Amino acid sequence: MNQSQNPAAGQDWIAHWQRIARRIRVPLGFMTAALYLYELSRNAPQPAAMAWSLALVIPGLWLRGYAAGYVKKNRELTVTGPYAHTRNPLYLGSILIAGGFALALLSWPIALVLGFGFAIIYIPVIASEERFLRATFPEFDEYCRRVPRLIPRLTPARFSTEDGERGRFSWELYLKHREYNAGIGAALLYLSLLFLRPGLGAIIQKLK
Numbered sequence: 001m002n003q004s005q006n007p008a009a010g011q012d013w014i015a016h017w018q019r020i021a022r023r024i025r026v027p028l029g030f031m032t033a034a035l036y037l038y039e040l041s042r043n044a045p046q047p048a049a050m051a052w053s054l055a056l057v058i059p060g061l062w063l064r065g066y067a068a069g070y071v072k073k074n075r076e077l078t079v080t081g082p083y084a085h086t087r088n089p090l091y092l093g094s095i096l097i098a099g100g101f102a103l104a105l106l107s108w109p110i111a112l113v114l115g116f117g118f119a120i121i122y123i124p125v126i127a128s129e130e131r132f133l134r135a136t137f138p139e140f141d142e143y144c145r146r147v148p149r150l151i152p153r154l155t156p157a158r159f160s161t162e163d164g165e166r167g168r169f170s171w172e173l174y175l176k177h178r179e180y181n182a183g184i185g186a187a188l189l190y191l192s193l194l195f196l197r198p199g200l201g202a203i204i205q206k207l208k
Contacts, residue, residue, distance in 0.1 A: 017124035028117050032110070037196075039107045045193045046106060053104035060096030061183055063089050068179035069169040077137040079147070081169060084156035087130075087149050091122055097182070101189055 063082060067089035070081035082089035095118060102111035126149070133140045139159075146157040174180075 015128075017120075018128060021121045021124055025121060028113075028121075032113050032117065035109055035113055036105070039105055039110055040193070040196060043106065045104060049106050050104045050190070050193060053100040056096045056100030056103060057186055060093040060100060061186060062093075063096065064093035064182050065174060065179050066169065067093065068177040069171065069174040071177070072173065074136075077133060077140060077143060079143055079157070079159045082152075084147065084158070085152035085154075087144070087147050088126060089152075091126065092150055092152070093182075094118075097186060104190075104193055 067082045070083060071078045071090075086092055098114045098118065099111070102108075102114055130140075130144075137143075143157075143159070146159075147153065
């Protein structure tokens with residue numbers, strides 16, 4: 001039976017993709033880490049590339065932190081702050097951070113693996129979240145018509161549901177979502193770029 005004959009079939013790909021994503025997420029993470037170490041052992045990070053990478057990593061961290069201070073997961077449809085520009089600021093921030101570290105290492109293989117990973121994991125996740133939000137919040141369709149899924153609009157969309165409480169950044173929410181872990185992770189990755197390669201080089205020399 002084709003999709004037009006069975007309306008539910010159009011939704012099945014989301015659940016199917018999510019099952020696949022769950023199975024490959026951990027192996028893909030290990031593969032990316034191994035490739036990262038391999039690329040780091042082959043190519044010394046260039047100071048200029050690391051400096052330019054901050055132009056992606058810092059905005060990515062800021063965007064994730066900014067979004068974490070607004071979103072109230074499963075309790076209300078957040079339409080203020082960064083959510084007035086893009087429906088998925090957290091994922092957009094993650095993409096910027098990942099792109100920044102690929103740039104820092106000047107590694108096309110890392111960039112391709114990260115791009116592939118984001119596509120096969122985040123596409124079904126976003127589709128599933130949108131299905132939940134559409135079923136939970138009647139105003140979600142109007143929100144979708146006015147705010148892009150990923151690439152942000154320049155001016156914020158305004159909604160009649162906006163009020164003072166929903167329109168303010170909350171440090172309590174930021175801490176609740178533990179978004180500071182993204183900054184800690186980014187700092188550790190930069191430290192690995194600076195100090196891990198000499199150790200990898202010494203190990204490789206011993207193995208030769």
